[in-house]
Structures are given as structure tokens and as C-alpha cells.
Amino acid sequence: MENKEQLIHSMKATMELIEETTDLFYQQKQQVGLQNLENMIASIMVLLENVQKYQMSQHTIILEEIHFNSILVNAMDILAQKDYVLLADILTFELNGVIENSLRQLRVCADS
Amino acid sequence: MNYLEQNKEIMNRVHNYLYTALYGTSSQKQGESSTPKGKGVQLDDIFTEIAHNGEKVLYVRKDDELCRMNSCYNPSHEAGKWAEQFEFRSLNNIVVIFGFGNGIMIEKIIDRLEMDDLLFIYEPNRELFEYVMMEYDLMKVLSFERVLISIEGINDFDFHNKLQYSMNITNMKAQVQCVLPYYENLFPESYLTFWKEIRDILMHTVIGINTEVVFGTRLLENDFYNLRYLKDSYTLHNIAPYLRTDLPAIIVAAGPSVKNNLEILRKAKGRAYLIVVDRVLDYILDHGIEPDFVVTVDPMKPIKYFTTREHIDYPLMTELASNWEISERHTGKKIFFNCDSYFQTVYEAAGVQPPFMNTGPCVATVAFSACIQLGFDKIVLVGQDLAYDGEYTHVGGIAEDSANTINVMVEGVDGNQVPSRYDWKEFIIWFKDMIHLHPKITVFDTKQKGAKIPGTVLKSLNEILDLYGAAEICDFSNTLTESIKAFTGESYQKALKYMSDACDDLYAMKKKVRKAVELCDNQIQSYLKYKEGNKYTVENYNKLAKINKYIEDKKIYQIIDIYITALTADDITTMYRRSDGEHLDEVITYQKSKSIYEAILKGIDFIQPLLRERLDQIPK
Numbered sequence: 001m002e003n004k005e006q007l008i009h010s011m012k013a014t015m016e017l018i019e020e021t022t023d024l025f026y027q028q029k030q031q032v033g034l035q036n037l038e039n040m041i042a043s044i045m046v047l048l049e050n051v052q053k054y055q056m057s058q059h060t061i062i063l064e065e066i067h068f069n070s071i072l073v074n075a076m077d078i079l080a081q082k083d084y085v086l087l088a089d090i091l092t093f094e095l096n097g098v099i100e101n102s103l104r105q106l107r108v109c110a111d112s
Numbered sequence: 113m114n115y116l117e118q119n120k121e122i123m124n125r126v127h128n129y130l131y132t133a134l135y136g137t138s139s140q141k142q143g144e145s146s147t148p149k150g151k152g153v154q155l156d157d158i159f160t161e162i163a164h165n166g167e168k169v170l171y172v173r174k175d176d177e178l179c180r181m182n183s184c185y186n187p188s189h190e191a192g193k194w195a196e197q198f199e200f201r202s203l204n205n206i207v208v209i210f211g212f213g214n215g216i217m218i219e220k221i222i223d224r225l226e227m228d229d230l231l232f233i234y235e236p237n238r239e240l241f242e243y244v245m246m247e248y249d250l251m252k253v254l255s256f257e258r259v260l261i262s263i264e265g266i267n268d269f270d271f272h273n274k275l276q277y278s279m280n281i282t283n284m285k286a287q288v289q290c291v292l293p294y295y296e297n298l299f300p301e302s303y304l305t306f307w308k309e310i311r312d313i314l315m316h317t318v319i320g321i322n323t324e325v326v327f328g329t330r331l332l333e334n335d336f337y338n339l340r341y342l343k344d345s346y347t348l349h350n351i352a353p354y355l356r357t358d359l360p361a362i363i364v365a366a367g368p369s370v371k372n373n374l375e376i377l378r379k380a381k382g383r384a385y386l387i388v389v390d391r392v393l394d395y396i397l398d399h400g401i402e403p404d405f406v407v408t409v410d411p412m413k414p415i416k417y418f419t420t421r422e423h424i425d426y427p428l429m430t431e432l433a434s435n436w437e438i439s440e441r442h443t444g445k446k447i448f449f450n451c452d453s454y455f456q457t458v459y460e461a462a463g464v465q466p467p468f469m470n471t472g473p474c475v476a477t478v479a480f481s482a483c484i485q486l487g488f489d490k491i492v493l494v495g496q497d498l499a500y501d502g503e504y505t506h507v508g509g510i511a512e513d514s515a516n517t518i519n520v521m522v523e524g525v526d527g528n529q530v531p532s533r534y535d536w537k538e539f540i541i542w543f544k545d546m547i548h549l550h551p552k553i554t555v556f557d558t559k560q561k562g563a564k565i566p567g568t569v570l571k572s573l574n575e576i577l578d579l580y581g582a583a584e585i586c587d588f589s590n591t592l593t594e595s596i597k598a599f600t601g602e603s604y605q606k607a608l609k610y611m612s613d614a615c616d617d618l619y620a621m622k623k624k625v626r627k628a629v630e631l632c633d634n635q636i637q638s639y640l641k642y643k644e645g646n647k648y649t650v651e652n653y654n655k656l657a658k659i660n661k662y663i664e665d666k667k668i669y670q671i672i673d674i675y676i677t678a679l680t681a682d683d684i685t686t687m688y689r690r691s692d693g694e695h696l697d698e699v700i701t702y703q704k705s706k707s708i709y710e711a712i713l714k715g716i717d718f719i720q721p722l723l724r725e726r727l728d729q730i731p732k
């Protein structure tokens with residue numbers, strides 16, 4: 001239970017940070033966006049840790065790590081190309097999308 | 113109907129100025145532009161692709177670099193986020209945007225505007241705009257009436273003119289500037305031009321407001337004192353039909369280069385009109401040259417900058433608000449070229465066309481405007497240096513103290529940069545604009561060095577006289593006869609009665625304004641105590657609205673307005689600023705309104721006795 005609450009909290013916090021960061025990139029505030037990106041990545045690392053713990057304890061998959069990691073790698077490639085709007089898109093519609101799906105799944109699991 | 117047809121139809125209906133500039137009259141072929149393509153930035157390619165969500169994405173290629181102008185996932189989402197960053201903190205915002213793009217970001221800005229907000233768009237690339245007109249549905253943007261769209265090289269002057277016209281004391285702090293993503297890098301020169309334009313227009317507005325603040329009550333003192341000259345005065349449109357406007361009008365300003373033209377100015381007497389600004393009058397007279405007209409405008413110009421002579425009786429172009437001391441020293445005929453809005457109603461009440469003119473920022477621009485209004489089609493500038501000549505600022509070896517001026521470099525007549533001042537630069541811009549607005553007038557600049565005034569023709573005064581001066585010497589001195597004065601006996605009596613009635617109006621107004629102060633106090637107490645209005649709020653609001661209407665309907669209020677601008681400028685500039693809480697907004701609004709009503713009371717107390725006194729002194 002504690003793991004689950006922790007995980008939900010971690011997911012929400014990460015999604016918020018992603019939205020904050022992507023907003024900055026959409027608004028062409030690259031410098032501040034990049035500073036936020038560091039916090040966002042740290043939050044994602046914590047999230048992944050919590051996901052692993054939860055998945056191990058519950059013997060279930062709520063987030064496909066391979067798929068998640070490939071999105072992250074893609075995002076970092078885009079970051080290297082300095083296409084910040086595309087980066088924001090990938091973070092918003094792909095990465096956040098995956099986390100949102102996982103969150104939904106988690107809530108369904110809790111209810112059933 | 114395809115997008116181009118649809119967009120053109122809406123543009124023609126709602127933004128006809130742009131439609132005409134781009135496509136000309138209806139006899140032009142569809143899709144064909146009326147104006148030739150300007151220089152501008154050349155783009156290698158413009159195309160559109162489809163985003164993940166089905167919306168269109170604009171691409172631009174320049175110098176082999178591809179620029180994607182929108183999100184390729186969800187352009188609307190990106191546009192909405194981009195637009196969210198701008199704070200519209202006032203009730204009357206002016207939003208200025210560099211770039212049109214494909215319109216999607218503009219739409220998101222429009223979604224956030226409220227009914228008193230204005231939008232100005234400056235698109236630096238015509239080719240891009242025309243592409244977007246063909247490929248995108250611009251209905252929402254083009255249907256929006258409170259937007260001015262300006263395309264570089266097509267109607268950039270509209271941007272300058274209308275933005276300047278729209279900015280005033282109530283909204284100059286309410287400007288929000290936006291730059292569409294990637295536009296700064298794609299069009300760097302235009303980007304710089306855009307910011308310089310914004311800065312210049314803001315400075316122009318500040319200068320105008322500061323003039324009212326600084327001169328404040330002096331303007332009114334001058335207005336009322338100069339009423340004594342109304343009876344025998346003239347206006348520009350009265351005298352215009354009697355002038356030889358086929359001849360050149362030579363405006364002599366006070367720049368150092370005047371000394372190079374003294375001999376020719378003597379020869380010009382009787383062959384062209386000599387219109388001399390006040391600052392250079394004595395210098396010209398000292399060199400044996402007599403003007404046909406003298407021009408003055410400054411409300412507080414020291415008398416020594418007009419003349420040190422005891423009597424000057426050359427016809428004087430002046431305005432009611434000009435320095436009364438100069439009016440008194442001048443003993444000749446006065447031609448009023450302008451007056452404040454209240455005095456325009458005095459003329460109208462008398463059945464006389466009121467004098468009105470765009471004066472510009474200095475006495476030389478006044479002279480220029482007067483020449484345009486009089487109908488001259490050849491205007492000659494002498495001594496309009498607008499640059500330093502070494503340390504000298506004016507003819508006669510005068511070097512004005514530059515400690516409090518901002519010095520700038522401007523383009524000289526020889527193409528090099530020359531040292532100038534910020535206010536002179538403002539004059540250059542003014543002349544450039546006026547020349548642009550009056551393409552049928554030829555403006556000659558006779559100086560050989562100094563600041564370049566774009567649009568002028570450089571020519572020597574000698575050559576101008578040979579080409580355009582009268583073949584024989586004319587006598588212009590008898591032009592201003594009794595019969596062409598502005599007022600007849602009967603119309604003058606009407607003017608007097610109108611002004612006398614205004615004194616009575618001021619009594620009545622004072623009572624109502626006192627009541628308005630009480631009502632404001634009532635509401636302020638209520639909001640401070642209860643954080644909301646009371647049962648009388650709506651009733652009080654309606655009462656205040658009625659009082660405001662009463663005040664605004666009284667023409668004499670226009671005089672009071674000059675007075676209160678000086679006293680309450682700060683309050684007025686922030687009056688429409690939103691605060692962080694609704695009840696705070698209300699308190700602040702009532703507090704500021706109360707300040708303005710109290711200023712109106714002070715204005716009435718100042719104006720009423722002065723007007724009465726001056727009316728008693730003027731000739732009946």
C-alpha cells in the first residue's frame with residue numbers, strides 16, 4: 001500500500017515537472033527550461049526506482065520500461081539537436097502519456 | 113471557395129487598408145499583388161506538412177536551414193502554451209506582435225483579449241504572408257476587427273502611424289510585446305527595426321504626456337490671455353486662398369547652416385514666401401532680411417528666444433496656447449493655426465471653422481504643417497540641420513548646454529553618421545512621416561551638411577529660386593486684409609456668449625463633482641470594511657455614471673482635462689491596471705476616481721475666476 005501511494009505521488013510529481021518544463025520550452029524560455037529539465041530527470045529516476053519496487057512487490061507490470069527508456073533516449077537525442085519544441089512534444093505526448101496510462105492502470109488495480 | 117478567396121474576402125471587408133495595399137483595386141486580377149515585391153529577406157522555400165493531430169505545420173527554409181514554425185505533434189497545444197506566458201494586466205492592453213506565422217499563435221492571443229484591447233501585428237516577410245493566405249484558414253484572425261496587420265514593404269507605415277495614434281496616457285504602460293518563435297533569427301534586421309519603432313513611439317508618447325504635465329496650467333493661462341486677440345485674428349484656411357501657393361515656401365529654422373544662405377534669402381524676398389521660426393527671427397532681421405510670416409508655438413519660450421526688439425509686427429502664426437508674453441510683444445496680425453479642443457467648440461459655436469493642425473514636436477514642424485495646410489506644394493528647408501556643427505547647435509555661434517540631452521548618431525546628408533540629439537532625431541522621423549503622407553509635395557533641403565531627412569530633395573536655395581521663384585518681385589504684405597479675418601462682428605458676439613455661458617456651467621459642475629467625491633468615499637469605506645459593495649453600490653455606480661456623462665457633455669470640461677492631466681498623470685497611467693483581488697480592484701478604482709474628481713474640483717477653482725477675469729478684459 002505504501003509503495004502504491006509512494007508511486008502515485010511520484011508519478012504525479014513527475015508529470016507536473018514534465019508539464020512545467022515543457023511549458024517553458026513551448027514559451028521559448030530555453031535556459032530556464034534546461035534548468036528545470038535537470039529536476040525533471042531526477043524526478044524520472046526516482047519514479048523508475050519506485051516503479052521497479054512496486055512491480056517487484058506486486059508481481060505486475062504497470063510501466064513498460066523498455067518503451068519508456070526508448071522515449072527518454074529519443075528525447076535526449078532531440079535535446080542534443082536543440083529542437084526544444086520537439087523535445088517538449090515528446091515529453092508531453094509520449095513520456096507523459098506513458099506515465100498517465102500507468103497511473104490509470106494503477107488506480108484500476110487499486111479499485112479491483 | 114478556397115482559402116485564398118475566403119481570406120481575401122474577409123480581409124477586404126474587415127481590413128480594407130491591407131487588402132488595398134496588397135491587391136489594389138477590384139480591377140486587379142485575382143491573386144495578383146498591386147505592389148511590386150520589395151527587397152526583404154528571400155526565403156529558399158516555404159511548405160506545409162501535417163502534424164500528428166492532423167493540424168498543419170509551417171516550414172520555412174532560409175540559407176539552407178530548415179525551420180519548423182510549429183509543433184509537429186500538436187500546433188494548437190504549443191500555441192496555447194506560448195500565448196499563456198503573456199500577462200495582460202490592464203483593462204486596455206496594447207499587444208504588439210512581431211510575426212504572423214500561420215496565424216495559429218495569433219488566434220491564441222486573440223482568445224485572451226478583452227473588449228478594450230488592441231492588437232498590432234508586424235509581419236516582416238510578404239512572401240510568407242502570401243503563402244499563408246493561400247494555404248491556411250485565417251478566418252478567425254482576419255475577422256478580428258481590433259487588429260492592425262502590417263506587412264513590411266507593403267504597409268509598414270500603417271503600423272507606425274496607428275500604433276502611435278493608439279498610444280496615450282491611459283495605455284502606454286499597458287503594452288505587451290510578443291515575438292513569434294524563430295522570427296528573431298529568421299528576420300534579424302526587421303526584428304531590430306521593429307524594436308526601434310516600438311521604442312520611438314513610446315518616447316514620442318512620453319514626450320507628449322510630459323509636455324502636458326510640465327506645461328499644465330501655463331497652457332491655460334496662455335489660452336485665456338490670448339483670447340484678447342481673437343477678435344482681430346486670422347486662421348490658416350481664411351488666408352490660404354489669398355496666397356501664391358504656386359511659389360515656394362521657404363522655412364527658415366535656426367540651425368547653424370542658415371549663415372550660408374543669408375545672401376540668397378535676401379534675394380528670395382518677394383520671389384518666395386519667407387516663413388521664419390521664432391528662434392532665428394532676430395538673427396534674420398539683424399542681417400536685413402524681413403520675413404513674410406513668423407512662427408511660434410512654445411507655451412513658455414523665454415521672450416529672448418523670440419526677439420529682443422520692442423515691437424515685432426510681421427504676421428505671426430501662433431496658437432492660443434502659445435506664450436502670452438510673446439503675443440504681447442508682437443504688435444502685428446495674428447494667425448491662429450491651432451487651439452485646444454474647448455476653443456474649437458468656441459469657433460464652432462460662432463459658426464467659424466476652427467483652426468486645427470498636427471503641429472509636430474517643434475516650431476519648425478509647425479511651420480511645415482502650416483505650409484501644407486496653406487496649400488504650398490514646394491516647401492524649402494533652410495537651417496534644418498538637426499545635427500551638431502562641431503559644438504554648435506544653433507546659428508549665431510550658439511552652443512546649447514547638452515548636459516541634459518541624449519546624444520545619438522544619425523545618417524548625414526553625405527551618407528556618414530553625424531552627431532545629433534534624441535529630440536532632433538524625433539523631428540527627423542516626424543518630417544519623414546509627413547513627407548510620406550503628402551507625396552504630392554516636394555520638400556527641398558538646402559543644407560550641405562547635417563542630418564539627412566528621408567524624402568527630401570537636396571538642392572541649393574539659389575537653384576530653387578531660379579527654377580520656382582517668382583519672375584518678378586511680389587508684395588505679400590497686403591494679403592491680410594480686414595475682410596478675411598476669422599470673426600465678423602456677429603460671430604464674435606456668439607463666441608463671447610458661448611464662453612460666458614461656460615462660466616455658469618462650471619458652477620453647476622462643481623456641485624455634481626462634490627457629490628461624486630462623496631459617492632466614491634462611500635464605496636471605498638464599504639469595500640475596505642466588508643471586502644464587498646453594499647446595498648447602495650449599484651445605485652451609486654449609476655449615479656456616478658450619470659455625473660460622468662454630465663461632465664463629459666460639457667465642452668468646458670475639455671479645458672479642465674488639460675489641468676487634471678498635469679496633476680494626476682500617474683493615477684491616469686495606472687488607472688486601468690488590474691490588481692490581484694477583485695475587491696482590491698474596486699477600491700483602487702474608486703480611490704483613483706476620487707483623485708481625479710478632486711483634481712476636477714481644483715481645476716474648476718483655477719479656471720473659473722481666470723476665465724471670468726479674462727472675458728472681462730477682452731475687447732467686446
